Amino acid sequence: xxxxxxxxxRIFDHFNVILLSLLALLCLAPIWHTLALSFxxxxxxxxxxVFFWPVHFNFTSYTQIxxxxxxxxSFLISIIRVILGSSLNFLMTxxxxxxxxxxxxxLPFRNAVMYFLLFNMLFSPSMIPMYFxxxxxxxxxxxxxxxxxxxxxxxxxxxLMNYFRNIPKEMxxxxxxxxxxxxxxxxxxxxxxxxxxxxxxxLFSIVGHWNAFFDGLIYMNKVExxxxxxxxxxxxxxxxxxxLTVEQLVKLQNVSAKTLNAAKIFISILPILILYPFLQKxxxxxxxxxxxxx
Amino acid sequence: MRERSNIKxxxxxxxxxxFLLFVFNTYPLFGSIIAFQNYNPFKGMLHSKWVxxxxxxxxxxxxxxRQILWNTVYIACLKIIAGIVFSLTFAILLNELRLRFxxxxxxxxxxxxxxxxxxxxxxxxxxxxxxxxxxxxxxxxFGFQPIQFLxxxxxxxxxxxxxxxxxxxxxxAIVYLAALAGINPGLYEAAAIDGANRxxxxxxxxxxxxxxxxxxxxxxxxxxxxxxGFDQIFNMYxxxxxxxxxxxxxxxxxxxxxxxxxxxATAVGLMKSLISFFLIVISNMxxxxxxxxRIF
Numbered sequence: 001x002x003x004x005x006x007x008x009x010r011i012f013d014h015f016n017v018i019l020l021s022l023l024a025l026l027c028l029a030p031i032w033h034t035l036a037l038s039f040x041x042x043x044x045x046x047x048x049x050v051f052f053w054p055v056h057f058n059f060t061s062y063t064q065i066x067x068x069x070x071x072x073x074s075f076l077i078s079i080i081r082v083i084l085g086s087s088l089n090f091l092m093t094x095x096x097x098x099x100x101x102x103x104x105x106x107l108p109f110r111n112a113v114m115y116f117l118l119f120n121m122l123f124s125p126s127m128i129p130m131y132f133x134x135x136x137x138x139x140x141x142x143x144x145x146x147x148x149x150x151x152x153x154x155x156x157x158x159x160l161m162n163y164f165r166n167i168p169k170e171m172x173x174x175x176x177x178x179x180x181x182x183x184x185x186x187x188x189x190x191x192x193x194x195x196x197x198x199x200x201x202x203l204f205s206i207v208g209h210w211n212a213f214f215d216g217l218i219y220m221n222k223v224e225x226x227x228x229x230x231x232x233x234x235x236x237x238x239x240x241x242x243x244l245t246v247e248q249l250v251k252l253q254n255v256s257a258k259t260l261n262a263a264k265i266f267i268s269i270l271p272i273l274i275l276y277p278f279l280q281k282x283x284x285x286x287x288x289x290x291x292x293x294x
Numbered sequence: 295m296r297e298r299s300n301i302k303x304x305x306x307x308x309x310x311x312x313f314l315l316f317v318f319n320t321y322p323l324f325g326s327i328i329a330f331q332n333y334n335p336f337k338g339m340l341h342s343k344w345v346x347x348x349x350x351x352x353x354x355x356x357x358x359x360r361q362i363l364w365n366t367v368y369i370a371c372l373k374i375i376a377g378i379v380f381s382l383t384f385a386i387l388l389n390e391l392r393l394r395f396x397x398x399x400x401x402x403x404x405x406x407x408x409x410x411x412x413x414x415x416x417x418x419x420x421x422x423x424x425x426x427x428x429x430x431x432x433x434x435x436f437g438f439q440p441i442q443f444l445x446x447x448x449x450x451x452x453x454x455x456x457x458x459x460x461x462x463x464x465x466x467a468i469v470y471l472a473a474l475a476g477i478n479p480g481l482y483e484a485a486a487i488d489g490a491n492r493x494x495x496x497x498x499x500x501x502x503x504x505x506x507x508x509x510x511x512x513x514x515x516x517x518x519x520x521x522x523g524f525d526q527i528f529n530m531y532x533x534x535x536x537x538x539x540x541x542x543x544x545x546x547x548x549x550x551x552x553x554x555x556x557x558x559a560t561a562v563g564l565m566k567s568l569i570s571f572f573l574i575v576i577s578n579m580x581x582x583x584x585x586x587x588r589i590f
Contacts, residue, residue, distance in 0.1 A: 024403035030418045048426045096311040099304035120319045126563025128550045129325030149318040182303040211411030229413045236417040
């Protein structure tokens, strides 16, 4: 960048640094506030005395969470969901993108399949028919209801397909001469070249599965089957008493204190925060690949 | 001969995905025909009574329908405009920073909210903006009466838009930053030699340089005008502010799954899908025309 040391320019620089720092802090503030809340005493939290530093520092909320079986059950369900769901997303993206990156000559009916994919990308079913489909298939209260409906991310398929199509033909021919079949070619030649793109897609799919709450809410009848976000949603946003037993309701009311919720929120953010550095490294590159084509 | 056997393998790869798509996308799409029925889940799709366009007529006669459509479009438009303005301003300001390390750190922090779910964020926001929340502590500190942010039909939509901008402005800036990185640095040097100051360089080089990206994002956002953000509103709203924040998706949820008016809710959802489809096609055409960009 050019240097220009006029007075106005320097004033602008200082102003800019301050403004952007404030913005960055503003993005962190609510999360920081929640963390402070989770380490504060109940009375201080209820009285609204906690801002950005814990008042009467203690670990009570966290020791209480250890005893909350539902929290850990939901945590486990979310982890299983993420592993299962994103592996499935990855597999489906690869398995569709590779054959679709062939020419119409190599794969007859390629265009018909393409129209099918486009059709399904442009039209997605609305909530009610979707609900009945899952119900009729007998998937209610099963982890499959959370991973199967979104198993094929068509947009990602298109992204990877375009990436594959730009791989030089010579590479493919060389592999063919060496005797590589389609499966070998897909896994050993094409996939390694596409690792950056696949990494971004998969990381986003992990975050998506971790953050999803709505399917858990409608497809799970029993609270024991809620993934973490659905459990937290019920806890802090609104509790639907019709779905809870009296015992669970009493339990929820006893524990739904501010500090405890803050601690649960924080624990549920933690995996994302741990994953974040890896995300950060890849996504800027990956999004630029996907969004700006020049 | 070789190609022949390859075809078989290609289809083996394709079939699981196509099958899943058919079961969980195409088939339920056809399930939308219950919009033309008086659907009874006990009788099923085949035996429910056909009522033609009755559900659609009922939908248009609903006193709330105009309000819901207005809310959807209004909130979505505000979010799109505010999102673009803030992301763009942020990207330009960030681009003017000279310290690489500082630039990196700020980027890292502002992206974080994008990766948190609306469940988590609404939990935090509702706490912050409640009557006893931190926001009102600040308001009172300045000597004003506490404000009902969450229960005011006048303020709530702005809270929705504001928090959405807060969550996404950093992430939205990535595309602009990419475009800014593509501007020829020689232009800046030439301008500096010609005596252009910082603001003139932003005005005459940076801004024109990213106009194509802005045009592209504006046209593409047209396809999203009926998506005002279900996850956010569903988690943040309450019955007091239904009037100003009930959107098509939240209405479909309440009418369909809560009140069990399956056919009506499906009719509303179907209407939304159709309009959205046309909007997406139009936005794609416009993007192709003005920005030479194709999604499909």
